[in-house]
Amino acid sequence: MTVSVRSFAKINIGLRIGPRRPDGFHELRTVYQTIDLHDVVRMKVAGGSGIEVRSGSRGVPTDESNTCYRTAESVLRTLHQRAKVTIDIEKKLPVQGGLGGASSNAIATMCGLERALKKQLSPEDRLRIAAEIGSDVPLFLIGGTILGIGRGEQVYPLAEHPALDCVVATPEAGVSTPAAFAAWDRLADREAKLTDTSKSSTMNGFSHTVCAWLRGSSSGVPSRAGDRAEALLLDLVRAGIENDFERVVFPQYPELHDLKRALERAGAKYASLSGSGSTVYGLFASKMEAKKAADRLKAEGIRAQATRTLTRREYWRRMFV
Numbered sequence: 460m461t462v463s464v465r466s467f468a469k470i471n472i473g474l475r476i477g478p479r480r481p482d483g484f485h486e487l488r489t490v491y492q493t494i495d496l497h498d499v500v501r502m503k504v505a506g507g508s509g510i511e512v513r514s515g516s517r518g519v520p521t522d523e524s525n526t527c528y529r530t531a532e533s534v535l536r537t538l539h540q541r542a543k544v545t546i547d548i549e550k551k552l553p554v555q556g557g558l559g560g561a562s563s564n565a566i567a568t569m570c571g572l573e574r575a576l577k578k579q580l581s582p583e584d585r586l587r588i589a590a591e592i593g594s595d596v597p598l599f600l601i602g603g604t605i606l607g608i609g610r611g612e613q614v615y616p617l618a619e620h621p622a623l624d625c626v627v628a629t630p631e632a633g634v635s636t637p638a639a640f641a642a643w644d645r646l647a648d649r650e651a652k653l654t655d656t657s658k659s660s661t662m663n664g665f666s667h668t669v670c671a672w673l674r675g676s677s678s679g680v681p682s683r684a685g686d687r688a689e690a691l692l693l694d695l696v697r698a699g700i701e702n703d704f705e706r707v708v709f710p711q712y713p714e715l716h717d718l719k720r721a722l723e724r725a726g727a728k729y730a731s732l733s734g735s736g737s738t739v740y741g742l743f744a745s746k747m748e749a750k751k752a753a754d755r756l757k758a759e760g761i762r763a764q765a766t767r768t769l770t771r772r773e774y775w776r777r778m779f780v
């Protein structure tokens with residue numbers, strides 16, 4: 460039996476990095492948002508045993524380190540199943556791009572395998588396996604707008620807002636997440652020596668800014684969809700939601716900072732690095748504005764696509780091809 464699954468991407472709307480924890484991970488606060496760009500993961504289950512991962516794309520490992528391989532192994536073990544599983548990854552999302560491609564592939568494998576085997580994991584097992592695979596894997600078990608805390612693996616569904624038009628710009632260069640965290644540690648050490656301020660205050664501030672953003676746009680809701688999007692984006696800018704990774708990634712990759720400026724010049728109401736990059740996205744008040752901006756960036760030789768954010772309901776409705 461073959462099952463095909465759309466493996467959607469995410470962006471981060473704001474990301475606060477806290478201190479490094481004893482386990483080596485950093486405490487995080489972020490809002491994840493799924494978007495309508497995806498890979499396709501195809502799964503074939505047959506008699507026998509073994510897991511085989513295939514992909515025609517450069518940069519996608521096909522050995523046991525692949526998130527799909529690790530997920531399939533955990534799912535089979537947890538369900539006490541024996542099968543020959545073949546996983547084909549049609550890669551359209553950038554590798555090391557900050558869009559959560561490999562993490563999303565893991566959940567596509569989990570959901571696809573459950574369907575192919577006609578067996579279900581308990582919700583606890585799903586979340587446990589997802590968190591073992593990576594910090595930004597569990598968010599794909601929720602979809603839509605999600606609060607991420609802990610090392611990013613503790614996830615809570617947030618109230619949803621209407622879909623927003625978005626332009627995603629993906630430069631060639633990938634950014635290593637562990638290297639970006641290490642650069643953050645060096646910056647935090649330097650600043651702590653200078654100011655001696657408590658790091659936890661900025662972490663607590665994140666909940667206030669997110670609350671101000673999502674509460675602000677629900678009060679006095681304008682009736683037209685376009686006006687609603689405009690108000691939501693205005694509140695987002697007003698709340699001052701930012702991605703801490705920009706402070707260490709932009710100095711190292713000035714072209715990504717230029718990309719953020721280019722999106723703003725092209726009319727983005729809000730633009731930001733996603734995760735540790737290298738993807739930079741912009742949010743727009745209308746589909747037409749997003750399309751015009753993407754065309755303008757493409758004319759400048761930048762790889763850019765117009766897309767939209769994906770609500771939780773759409774995420775689940777469109778998951779199986």
Ligand code: C5P
Pocket residue numbers: 483484485486487592593594595609610611636637640
């Ligand atoms: O969890 P994941 O495998 O995606 O993390 C990759 C690497 O990123 C970790 O090994 C760690 O170096 C870094 N990381 C971190 N703090 C987090 C998440 C990831 O330091 N909250």
